[in-house]
Amino acid sequence: MAKLQELSYREVPRRLQMTPPRLYLSPPHMSGREMQYVQEAFDSNWIAPLGPNVDAFEREFAAKVGAKHALALSSGTAAIHLALIHLGVGPGDEVIVSTLTFAASANPVVYLGAQPLFIDSERTSWNMDPDLLAETLARKARRGKLPKAVIVVHLYGQTADLDRILAICNAYGVPLIEDAAEALGATYKGRSPGIFGKAGIFSFNGNKIITTSGGGMLVSDDADLIAHARKLATQARDPAPHYQHSEIGYNYRMSNVLAGIGRGQLQALDDRVRRKREIFETYRRALGDLPGISFMPEAPWGLHTRWLTVITVDADRFGVTREDIRLALEAENIESRPLWKPMHLQPVFADCEVAGGGVAEALFRDGLCLPSGTAMTETQQRRVIQRIRSMR
Numbered sequence: 001m002a003k004l005q006e007l008s009y010r011e012v013p014r015r016l017q018m019t020p021p022r023l024y025l026s027p028p029h030m031s032g033r034e035m036q037y038v039q040e041a042f043d044s045n046w047i048a049p050l051g052p053n054v055d056a057f058e059r060e061f062a063a064k065v066g067a068k069h070a071l072a073l074s075s076g077t078a079a080i081h082l083a084l085i086h087l088g089v090g091p092g093d094e095v096i097v098s099t100l101t102f103a104a105s106a107n108p109v110v111y112l113g114a115q116p117l118f119i120d121s122e123r124t125s126w127n128m129d130p131d132l133l134a135e136t137l138a139r140k141a142r143r144g145k146l147p148k149a150v151i152v153v154h155l156y157g158q159t160a161d162l163d164r165i166l167a168i169c170n171a172y173g174v175p176l177i178e179d180a181a182e183a184l185g186a187t188y189k190g191r192s193p194g195i196f197g198k199a200g201i202f203s204f205n206g207n208k209i210i211t212t213s214g215g216g217m218l219v220s221d222d223a224d225l226i227a228h229a230r231k232l233a234t235q236a237r238d239p240a241p242h243y244q245h246s247e248i249g250y251n252y253r254m255s256n257v258l259a260g261i262g263r264g265q266l267q268a269l270d271d272r273v274r275r276k277r278e279i280f281e282t283y284r285r286a287l288g289d290l291p292g293i294s295f296m297p298e299a300p301w302g303l304h305t306r307w308l309t310v311i312t313v314d315a316d317r318f319g320v321t322r323e324d325i326r327l328a329l330e331a332e333n334i335e336s337r338p339l340w341k342p343m344h345l346q347p348v349f350a351d352c353e354v355a356g357g358g359v360a361e362a363l364f365r366d367g368l369c370l371p372s373g374t375a376m377t378e379t380q381q382r383r384v385i386q387r388i389r390s391m392r
């Protein structure tokens with residue numbers, strides 16, 4: 001291909017337009033407040049893991065979501081892993097998990113030699129179906145062995161039907177872990193997800209609504225759970241002047257530098273939720289009239305952050321499939337993604353039990369996540385909208 005300098009003046013803008021800058025699904029969006037805390041870490045030489053930013057981030061995060069205790073970790077996956085260890089999950093146990101989710105929700109179950117059992121989505125929130133959960137627990141109770149825990153996922157910025165799910169878990173005495181990795185800033189009946197169950201987990205991975213580049217948080221009102229997880233996350237050191245260990249530990253703590261980023265990001269959370277919802281509204285107004293295009297519903301019980309704007313495409317009515325749309329956007333250097341492929345369809349979980357599955361399968365077949373970055377300009381969003389509209 002010719003170098004730009006060798007092209008005619010007419011050809012240059014045409015070539016440049018052929019590769020507009022890539023529009024990502026949900027890239028990091030710094031607020032400008034992060035550097036102050038990162039600078040403090042450098043100035044005080046608190047580069048090592050732990051330190052004042054970590055303590056402050058835990059305090060500020062717990063206050064934000066309304067939890068009694070919070071533990072900053074290297075990832076959301078680590079948070080799930082530690083919660084499961086604390087609940088005593090081990091070889092031969094079963095743990096119930098939403099099927100429509102990212103593999104990180106289920107992988108820690110397997111780290112512990114236990115077996116995930118997947119539950120389908122309902123249509124109101126696309127999260128775990130409480131009726132299927134109730135049926136499954138009733139069946140397991142009759143057979144004499146209950147699962148060790150339930151991991152409910154709050155998908156794409158929206159909470160599951162927590163009151164019903166909690167009531168069912170409580171009826172059987174099975175602890176609930178909330179995977180709120182995608183739902184920071186959402187509400188269920190006015191309160192944050194993550195604080196209803198025995199433990200809640202959040203993620204600050206690069207694509208999440210706030211990010212520390214990588215990181216996670218475990219929250220709980222149970223001081224013993226957090227204290228135990230804190231110990232496990234620092235190689236399970238016993239309180240002794242020498243190094244002594246009476247259980248197996250992990251290196252899962254968050255660094256003081258990254259916690260500084262988290263503190264700055266947390267201050268921007270409300271703005272991010274507002275902007276995410278505004279981006280969703282713009283898509284809805286611009287695409288909502290197209291036959292066959294529907295939007296992820298907002299359940300009556302809470303605020304959906306619209307972390308990602310998700311549409312479903314009825315190919316018969318719209319004329320092309322969601323994959324056609326995805327490829328057309330990709331050709332314009334616009335990233336969009338199918339929904340999570342349900343866990344019960346994953347080769348790695350092929351042997352696992354599943355209750356239902358048809359709802360998640362249909363959502364996976366028809367669903368598409370659109371670019372939802374809070375720093376996206378109106379012009380960029382218009383590019384996405386126009387390309388989709390032009391396909392009819």
Ligand SMILES: *Cc1c(COP(=O)(O)O)cnc(C)c1O
Nearest residue numbers: 075076077102104105181203205
């Ligand atoms: C991102 C995510 C996780 C994992 O978080 P990490 O911080 O990347 O380990 C877990 N569950 C869900 C639903 C997620 O989207």
